[in-house]
Amino acid sequence: MLSTREKELIAEIWGRLTPVAEDIGAEALLRMFATEPGSKTYFSHLDISPSSAHLRSHGKKIVLAIAEGAKDISQLAVTLGPLQTLHAYQLRIDPTNFKFFSHCMLVTLAAHMRNDFTPVAHAAMDKYLSAFAAVLAEKFR
Amino acid sequence: MVEWIDFERDTIVDIFSKMQYEVVGPEALARCLIVYPWTQRYFGNFGNLYNAAAISGNPMVAKHGTTILHGLDRAVKNMDDIKSTYAELSVLHSEKLHVDPDNFKLLSDCLTIEVAAQLGNDFTGEVQAAFQKFLAVVVSSLGRQYH
Numbered sequence: 001m002l003s004t005r006e007k008e009l010i011a012e013i014w015g016r017l018t019p020v021a022e023d024i025g026a027e028a029l030l031r032m033f034a035t036e037p038g039s040k041t042y043f044s045h046l047d048i049s050p051s052s053a054h055l056r057s058h059g060k061k062i063v064l065a066i067a068e069g070a071k072d073i074s075q076l077a078v079t080l081g082p083l084q085t086l087h088a089y090q091l092r093i094d095p096t097n098f099k100f101f102s103h104c105m106l107v108t109l110a111a112h113m114r115n116d117f118t119p120v121a122h123a124a125m126d127k128y129l130s131a132f133a134a135v136l137a138e139k140f141r
Numbered sequence: 142m143v144e145w146i147d148f149e150r151d152t153i154v155d156i157f158s159k160m161q162y163e164v165v166g167p168e169a170l171a172r173c174l175i176v177y178p179w180t181q182r183y184f185g186n187f188g189n190l191y192n193a194a195a196i197s198g199n200p201m202v203a204k205h206g207t208t209i210l211h212g213l214d215r216a217v218k219n220m221d222d223i224k225s226t227y228a229e230l231s232v233l234h235s236e237k238l239h240v241d242p243d244n245f246k247l248l249s250d251c252l253t254i255e256v257a258a259q260l261g262n263d264f265t266g267e268v269q270a271a272f273q274k275f276l277a278v279v280v281s282s283l284g285r286q287y288h
Contacts, residue, residue, distance in 0.1 A: 027266075034266030035273050103250060104269075110257035111264050119168075119175040120193045122254060126176055 002131070006124035007073050013109075013121065014067035021067065024108055025059020026051075031104035032097075039097050066105075069132055076135045088139035095140065098133035105129060143278050145220055152271040156256065157217045162210050163203075165255050170206030171197045172251040180244055209248070216279050224282045231286035242284035249276040 002010070017024055030050055032039050046054040069079050077084075087093060106125060110117045174181050175193045187202060189195040196202055212230070219226045234240045253273060257264045264272075 031266040031269055034270045106254055107257045107264070107269060110254045111261050114258050114261055117254075117258055118193075119172045119197065122172060123176040123193075 002127055009124050010128045011070045014070040018067050021063035022056045022060040025063040026056045028105045028108045029059050031107055032101050036100045039100055042093055080135050084139045087136055095137045102129035102133055149271040152268050153217055153275050162207050166206035166210030167203035169252040169255040171202055173248045177247045183240055223278050227282040228286055231283050235287040245280040245283050249280050
């Protein structure tokens with residue numbers, strides 16, 4: 001459950017990170033590939049070496065979707081409709097990977113924001129990313 | 142038997158040699174109690190845990206956080222047999238403290254994020270992988286003696 005203040009905090013943080021979406025997204029993906037090698041199996045068709053164009057553009061896509069959802073969290077199911085379909089019927093990513101990615105996104109935020117990634121911001125962000133992942137997986141079955 | 146490559150050993154030793162125990166320990170435990178509030182169930186006698194500010198300023202949380210972090214020192218010194226290093230602690234957490242082992246993972250995730258905040262860009266993906274592998278072995282060892 002996200003409080004009003006937490007929703008504001010989340011929207012504010014993602015608003016600030018949108019200009020560096022490529023950096024943040026690529027880093028989170030790289031962290032996931034380093035810590036959970038199984039996640040790489042979904043990217044056999046792309047070049048996911050550090051600083052590859054594929055990695056950066058893919059990371060950017062993901063972060064922009066997360067940032068878009070943050071603008072109105074109560075409308076997540078509407079905002080994510082097309083992405084829900086994509087993930088359920090085409091990508092068919094095992095949902096445990098959403099948890100791995102979310103964790104790596106939190107680590108990326110901590111490494112970038114340092115002490116500004118306070119426990120309160122961390123809690124809010126963890127809740128938001130969990131909700132995001134849950135909505136994303138809704139059409140899986 | 143857990144196999145460690147040189148990079149992993151060096152990384153773990155390096156992280157802990159630079160560790161500011163009195164900062165990271167308290168903050169990691171506070172994070173856990175704030176981000177995963179149900180973990181507060183084990184700290185009923187710690188006084189005021191009413192909100193994030195209270196938790197972050199609570200001296201008992203700070204002291205215990207430091208204790209927990211120093212508890213990892215023995216694993217750093219005995220990376221080749223973390224399981225027997227923590228056999229007693231595992232029994233303690235199971236028989237006396239009655240802690241659900243799932244909580245160990247929660248605290249370990251908070252510690253990872255806290256170390257990331259401390260080290261910034263030095264906490265690369267490879268360093269993160271080594272640190273998480275180390276903590277996973279610790280977590281597994283702490284849960285090993287439950288029955």
